[in-house]
Amino acid sequence: MANLKEVKERINSVSSTQQITKAMKMVAAAKLRRAQEKIVQMRPYSQKLTSILNNISSGAEGVSDIVYAQERSVANLLIVPITSDKGLCGAFNSNIIKAANVVIQEHQGQNITVMPVGKKALDFFKKQDYSLVTAHSGLFENITFEPVKKAAEYVMEAFVEGEFDQVILVYNQFKNVATQVVVKEQFLPIAKMEEEENDISQQDYIFEPSKDYIIEELVPNSLKIQFYKAILDSNASEHGARMTAMSKATDNAADLLKDLKLVYNRTRQAAITNEILEIVAGANALEGK
Template sequence: MPASLNEIKTKIASTAKTSQITGAMQMVSAAKLQKSENHAKKFQIYASKVRQVTFDLVSHDNGPSKNPMMLKRPVKKVGYLVITSDRGLVGGYNSNILKSVMAELMKQKNDEAFSVMALGGMGADFFKSRNIKVSYELRGLSDTPSFEEVRTIVSEAVKLYQDEEFDELYVCYNHHVNSLTSQVRMEKMLPISFDENQTTEHSLETFELEPDRDTILDQLLPQYAESMIYGSIVDAKTAEHAAGMAAMRTATDNAKTVISDLTIQYNRARQAAITQEITEIVAGASALE
């Protein structure tokens, strides 16, 4: 059998093995996605309740809160918490968010006008390779991260804002829409603000406050900011699993297409070899007559 046929058979076999691997990775990502979606739904219930209580305290009859975490100050420096994955094989998940963040950073006057924190190895390595200082980074999150896992970077972001290291904090991440779609978001987390038109069914409830409202807000607002940032991380992780599942599905489908094309190529080459052998036999027989 000609060497070309052996090469095609080898390519078919190797592509089939790759297809098996990507198919398995797709199923793993699908399982992680389902678990992450459930976790995100449970957190949204908690976040909704915390937001209701915080909004009610902030909009209390005593007037707007003077808490430093809610006061706008002149923007001299902007903080960006960029959430990416620790590895590849997730399609355009990382490139989409990093492209948007870079476009935003290019608008700043100089390197002293912004501070970057990276959650995820891909983002940290990306910024370092472009000589952009990463003030804080965190790697190696689990597939469904707990608050304890991200407490260090979340608390650090809030602390830096409180220490006036930057005057605004944006969390940049991919928002999970569904298993096929995600949206790049750059949400301003600090200073904390609420929609003036926001109303909830609980917003008119009367709370008996002990101690006074401002003392409670001093404790509550940093925790509220941390919970909102954590919610973005959970959302981003869900989008990451969805992107990984979609990427592996595409890779598996492409592998099947390649196998189909190679099989056709193999059959044609084999038929050509058989035809050539028959021609040679006939020619040899004719020469003996």
């Protein structure tokens, strides 16, 4: 059985850890509230733009006019795994890396390039034997539309120039505080709507001032917003995952403290009992004399 000093040190250590995890949970909760507001406000706008974009690109005439919707044989693939810059958020980052590796396995034989977003993805793929695009890995240092727009523009220009034939985003989609869903989303070329969806959702649009102007302006902006939405989704998911992880860590620390205090009390009681027995034994020995 451990002595009192060792148990006391463990109690102090766990108590300190519990204070840290509790503070991190509160910080994550505050950041999550702001991040959740951003993604909730952005999502309806992004989804409507994407719906319009898919509707336009689903028509034969629309596809021929949109360079971002042109499908070609996939020889060069760009994968964009979006992780966080920091850890202590459960399986948040490892799930993205696993999903990205699944995509890589599914496209064996193609030239694969990885554009990691977030330090955790960058640190992992630096150790792998893939071509890397690292210029836009630090988007989470300051989450504003401008740097995200530049990253999206790089991807879009590379696709148009034929450097990549397909671009896939891998990120965590925010559902709620406890739930984040890993999404593997084709960013380019623009995905067509399924025939079943076309029967229900295909709509005729009146283009004003002109179809060419709408395609030239709407499509690139919609893609940039779609990329920005993925970043906001991942950011909100990160804080949700960290809040959940720190909440569980705080609860585990409380359970461990409970057990340690029980061990401490038992050890202390055993020490007191031994001292009493020694005193009694000493007294009996004196009386025997």
